[in-house]
Amino acid sequence: MLRRLALMGFILAVIAAPAAAQDDNCPQKDVIFVPTPQEVVDEMLKVANVTGRDVVYDLGSGDGRIPITAAKTYGARGVGIDICDIRIQEATANLKTAGVGDKVKFLKQDLFTTDIGEATVVTMYLLPTLNLRLIPKLNKELKPGTRIVSHAFDMSSDGVMRAPKETRNVNGRTVYLWTTPILPEPVAAGR
Numbered sequence: 001m002l003r004r005l006a007l008m009g010f011i012l013a014v015i016a017a018p019a020a021a022q023d024d025n026c027p028q029k030d031v032i033f034v035p036t037p038q039e040v041v042d043e044m045l046k047v048a049n050v051t052g053r054d055v056v057y058d059l060g061s062g063d064g065r066i067p068i069t070a071a072k073t074y075g076a077r078g079v080g081i082d083i084c085d086i087r088i089q090e091a092t093a094n095l096k097t098a099g100v101g102d103k104v105k106f107l108k109q110d111l112f113t114t115d116i117g118e119a120t121v122v123t124m125y126l127l128p129t130l131n132l133r134l135i136p137k138l139n140k141e142l143k144p145g146t147r148i149v150s151h152a153f154d155m156s157s158d159g160v161m162r163a164p165k166e167t168r169n170v171n172g173r174t175v176y177l178w179t180t181p182i183l184p185e186p187v188a189a190g191r
Contacts, residue, residue: 050073056077059126063091072098079119088106136185
């Protein structure tokens, strides 16, 4: 088991290395860019029951594939938020190719300070500690019942269980779904 975990860690490091090298110009980044596989993107949007009435905010949007897919597949509006110039440039280029520029926009902003209040669905692929730090913001800015979907990481890194409403497995990758409010809020939240 230990050997298997070490091998998985090595594989993840190798996969992430090229993306990390491209992120060198990103100020204050908390995570490296590792794209969410398209099959996971599809499942994230399915578990959230995205429709054309939704506004999907992707926190740490990288190459923009989640808001673009939400617009192309479901007719939803999308907003991608990323702090890195290169990610915003890449997402904008992908948006032009996708042909849904009237439904999606990308903001070069800090996801902790950007107003996300219009979102009906929030997606993210962030580290567990960042998910935890986001709980107060999600609860404060989003309407009750807003769907929150996370790829790979839950919201219990402080040891307090915040059970998701649903989890799904996509070829060994976990997708979590919560709705706001997410309780209990962390005791020492903040940046």
